[in-house]
Amino acid sequence: MTTPFPVLRLPYLVLMPILEQMEFMERITLSVLSKRARMFVKLLKMKCKHINLRLEYNTVKMNVCFDNDEELSVDMYTDRLKVNLKHGKDHISWWPGSLPPMDYVLPIMDVTHCKSIKKLIFPKVYEYDPAYDTTIPLLTKLPKVDEVIVEDFTSYIFSPDSPLRNVLRIILPVSSAVTISDHVRKPKYLREIFKGNFDAVNVQLLGDNDWRFPLNDLRKTNAKTLKLDSVAFKVEDLNLYFKLWMKKKCNPRLEYLSVRQEGNVNKNLLLKGLNAVPVPIETKRTFRISGNVEQLGWGERIVVEFDITRADRRQATIRIGTHGTVCFYVWPESTNDTTNLVPNQFSFMRRFSFSSTFYNSFIERFK
Template structure:
């Protein structure tokens, strides 16, 4: 039987030299063990450029970039097993199973080690069956929230609406943390879309979301930058909105508007 090496009992300078010799993924694995190990690894100043989170059903994927290179990928499950897997392109997978920690605890720990102050993108692909609000309630500032749609296993409209109610709860938690939202999802309840359009965002982008955009939808928008890519908009409504905006009757915050009608259709820019 081998005896564990007492790494943390080494003198400070020797310990820091040993950490510098570690591979990147080994440092991350070491930092997750405790607050003390995280403190030492943080002193190595491994700064990151971007951190993306993807919510995909019962799994949260975290991707860390340094100089536009993917250096770490973590797949964290929020089911009854609470397993987490950490890997990069060149190293084998590290696996944890600790039901006392939520995935967000790993996310925040890694962000702290990488000296990353915000999440670049929080992408919602599929809503979890489990209660996710305790997880996302701890998230830091988010640069952009992306709402996608990938729910092929929903058996009925009632189940679909239930999923959307869960999505709305998630959005009400994460959207106040972000100045921008990017939507490709088609809301079944139009009021849920209008809550976003009426939000105090710097940028709202609707990219083939599938929802009809009416004059009432445009009227309540409150974003500085509004981009709409759709085939489902009435030109009369759009013209009326232009007239109202030029008269300062609606959305006095608007600085940039782009409307793309169809994939190769009309492109309108208003700056």
């Protein structure tokens, strides 16, 4: 029979060297036992690069990435009240008893000095999925989410019976970006998201290739960066949108727009009436874009590039790719700023207004 040793009652100068000698998994396991234990483990300054959360059926998967490329995987099972930790070849499992497994997310964020979730991923929407109800207490405590990704996005999530309606109502106000992929059945349900003050909105339509993104919806978008992957558009509509930008009658926050169509783009029709100035392809110029933006798809390259200028001297560049991609870059407002940077690979910076009418209308929809 072994006698428990009260390690946390040791003097600070004795306790800290002991914690420093512990294995990584031992530190994490100790940190979730109590607030006092977490306070001491936090002093070890185990900083992580980022944390991703993935909500699958009855499971919350947490992936913690560190600067040295090491990863900690935490699987929390909401139906079995079980937690699995895996770090390299080390693996620990335990049953926390009455403590909900999701309560381990915030302590781990705390001891790894992580202030936000980089990606919160919903792989699939299950009808009447009870797992969403069990994760709501966790989601209400998340301070910030850099990007919400809904991989299976249908009009069902906006119906009164959707298991995601309460989740999105909680998450969207603390999110900087939204990625919506897979079959969007009714685009009208996405318009409220397009109007939100997000840093970035990425829409990937993989279903109906005959669907066209309406000019009116494009005009009302409010994101700083907007990507419409695999979305066919009318060249005439995109030309009108650029003319509205010239007249300052569309999204004033826009920094980057990327759209695609099947086949080659009619350059003359796209640039009609814009007084576009051609730029030699060999000209080396880069642009400052907030957020994680991929410029072109696999195997695609820029064919032609043009500059357009508004009456207030604000400039923008239109680039046309080989596979029907049109990229629109808005230059910094200051005419003296010549240090435009290429779209970077850093996380989205949050610039969100809680007073947005979008969120008010979004919440009213589900009351």
